[in-house]
Amino acid sequence: MTPLRLTLTLGAGIALATSLHATAGEWPDPIQQLQQQGLTIHGEFDAPDGLTGYAGSARGQTFAAYLTSGGEHAVIGTLINAEGQDVSAERLEQLVNGPRNAELWQEMADQHWVRDGDKEAPRIVYTFSDPNCPYCRQLWESAQPWVESGDVQVRHLMVGILKADSPAKAAAILNADNPGEALAEHYRNDAMPENQGDDQSEQWVSENTQLMRDGQLFATPATFYQDDNGNVHSVMGAPSPDKLRAIMGSDTP
Structure with a gap:
């Protein structure tokens, strides 16, 4: 399998469905900008050093967006700890992949x-x-x-x-x-x-x-x-x- 690599920025235009998990006004402005560009936001989670994490997906790939403590900026990427572990991996699995996979499991059976x-x-x-x-x-x-x-x-x-x-x-x-x-x-x-x-x-x-x-x-x-x-x-x-x-x-x- 050739992995699909997707670079996500606040200026990118990606034609995907707007999130069904949140409506405009529920998330901070930078996260709403991601929604308006077509990215799906599934939920938020605690992150270190005053950041707030948001679990998202686009074209089948999961991603984490991190909102700064002031709430004015967000960055998309992999946040690792001192041991080199991705701090968002477990939360992305719970918030994005888990529900999606459970729904697919039922559909595949039929x-x-x-x-x-x-x-x-x-x-x-x-x-x-x-x-x-x-x-x-x-x-x-x-x-x-x-x-x-x-x-x-x-x-x-x-x-x-x-x-x-x-x-x-x-x-x-x-x-x-x-x-x-x-x-x-x-x-x-x-x-x-x-x-x-x-x-x-x-x-x-x-x-x-x-x-x-x-x-x-x-x-x-x-x-x-x-x-x-x-x-x-x-x-x-x-x-x-x-x-x-x-x-x-x-x-x-």
Whole structure:
């Protein structure tokens, strides 16, 4: 996955929806300026040294804005402590990613996806997968020990975003007699099922792709899992070994 880098300044013009979490007049003037430029402000949090933090998002990325003690200026960026830790990371997860991910989790359950693994597997993972995505293939391969153990089922929401033939391939996999086997064969050796997609499976791919866009997700794989407390977390791209273990819920299957 190629990460999307977004530089945000008070003078930037970004055509995004105005925040639904606050109306004009609720935030200090510099924060309202960010809203007027299309950035979404989700809430405020305490920050050190007289600063007030504001959790925001734009094009699927989270950011922190810090209001100075006088209330006349704001700066967007990463504020670190003496140990080099991002002081806003936990609050951004709570205020921005948590609610958004929880809503997506419910919506993904109602979509048409391809299950890899036992339907009785206790741990459920959702991921948006494009048939032409090498990182999706990498995630599928990395998950196999947990899938084969019966501990995890990975539900692949097939989308078509990377190449011109991605939607047709995704629809064909969804329309296969056994979509799980068709997906496995495709990721093992690039094989495609003999059948093609039909109007119904093409519609499913379109709906999955639209859900991905609505969730402001711009690359595959986009993977979601629940922790032990039921909080929903997301991982963009091929996960690191530590992230993979968090997604799968254990160090080893």
